[in-house]
Amino acid sequence: MKVRDLALQGGLAAVALVAAFFVWQREPAGSPGEVTVVDAPARALDSVRYEDDTRFVELFRDEKDRDQLWVRLGSKPPKPSVVGATDGGTAVAPAGADGGASDAGTAVAQAHGADAGTPQVVGTTEPPPPPRELRANETAEKLFARFAPLRAMRALGEMDGKKLDEVGLASTARKLTLTVGGKPQDFSLATPPGGWGTPYLRREADGRVFLLGPSLLPDLENASNRLVDRRLHTFDVGDFDAVVITAGGTSRSFIASGKAPGAVTLAPEESPDRPDEFARNWHDKVWRLMPLDFLGRGEVPPGGEPEEAFRVEYRKGGKRLGELTVAKGQGGFFARTEHTTGWTRLHAGVDALAAEAAKVSAPVSSASGK
Structure with a gap:
């Protein structure tokens, strides 16, 4: 009887040890009330890319050393201006376009051999400079780890077109792409009112909307100042003789x-x-x-x-x-x-x-x- 009891206790102890091992190996849980948007371990994350209508920022692992992170900063080609027409047939550029004077619009239309009353698409053809690849700092390393697993404050489900427009997701130029295990996962980002606050995130794969935490994106939006390693040396005074x-x-x-x-x-x-x-x-x-x-x-x-x-x-x-x-x-x-x-x-x-x-x-x- 005692032998049987000892065997039972030993078996229970073994099961407890196995359970403890798997709990220890599991990714840390999020804060109470958080929901998981991308369920992936940090070691599987290849890159994080943020972009808007004018630029993009990408945090990515070095191909030869996955423990080394780099920051890629780049500009997007400028969008061409659309030259419209007035009732009098004079071509004009819309408000906010480069060279918005009416005589400039007429000249462009005539240069293209088109009628001045026909809307024309104009713009610079000069490509943006090549993106810069810079060494990432410690802040970037901590930020990178927060994207896998990616968690949000709330899950809001799917939204119709009117609701998407209300929260700023209907026609946003802000995008977020996480590449996990070589496979990209795309998201749309709403622009918060006033340019700051808690943004909405829409997963393109299924259309589900999430409320993202307010502290996740500012570093990406200001990557050149916050995420680039600006040190000249890794040693300090006293380290050399x-x-x-x-x-x-x-x-x-x-x-x-x-x-x-x-x-x-x-x-x-x-x-x-x-x-x-x-x-x-x-x-x-x-x-x-x-x-x-x-x-x-x-x-x-x-x-x-x-x-x-x-x-x-x-x-x-x-x-x-x-x-x-x-x-x-x-x-x-x-x-x-x-x-x-x-x-x-x-x-x-x-x-x-x-x-x-x-x-x-x-x-x-x-x-x-x-």
Whole structure:
């Protein structure tokens, strides 16, 4: 009897362990009252794309490393203007169209060999610039995980045309596409009143409408400021013990010491007990350079590759840790590091740093006179 009881208790314990394992493996449940719109684990999510009538934003996994996220920012081709006609037969562009003067509309219609009273479709044929691919930051990684599973505040079912028009879903240009396991799932997004608030989401596959949470979309709508990794380096002051500064064909090595948030103390390698205040101040300004604009992966600055002005190499224990290259191109200075995807445009005022770089990197015989 005791053996039977022990066997029964052991079996129940085994079942409990199996149940606990599956509960542990399950995706975390949403908040009370939430409904699931897309039931998929985060590891199966390939990309999240948001678009409106003028631009698009896409968060996507790297093909070679699925743990690395990228942000793709792009513009859509402008919509052509429709040139109509007045009762007098004078072609005019509708309000809000480019070049909306009546004489401009007449000229366009005549240029196309058409009657001035016939509506014409006009617009620029210049394609938008290629989209930029930039490294995603930690905020983007957290946001990406919130789309799989995708949850909403409420499920509202299907709506008729009148109701869709009332909530802003009848003719919206805002779209959301989630690609899960290589298969896209499309949604329409209503524009909230006043441009902010809780948007409505319509699943195109079955027409069901959901009330989406208010905190999910703002980061996508402001992706260039919120989702792009804007760091020049992933290391900080105190993570390197040597700096090599190169400019004008000459290089000079310094021993580096200090901790964030203070400036790095630099002492020439040949005289480590004599810190160089000029080099210290110069490097502090270089370290605090703030990129104005990040160019995308594979994107070349206007006018072609810029010409190097100076370079700063960071070392730890004799091994290269990272490098900053500052170069002058068409319209200003650019920077590139071991972490950036390409060139970054710098603010004005780098000319003085470029000129002083030659003094900092000069040999001891020349540097002693500065």
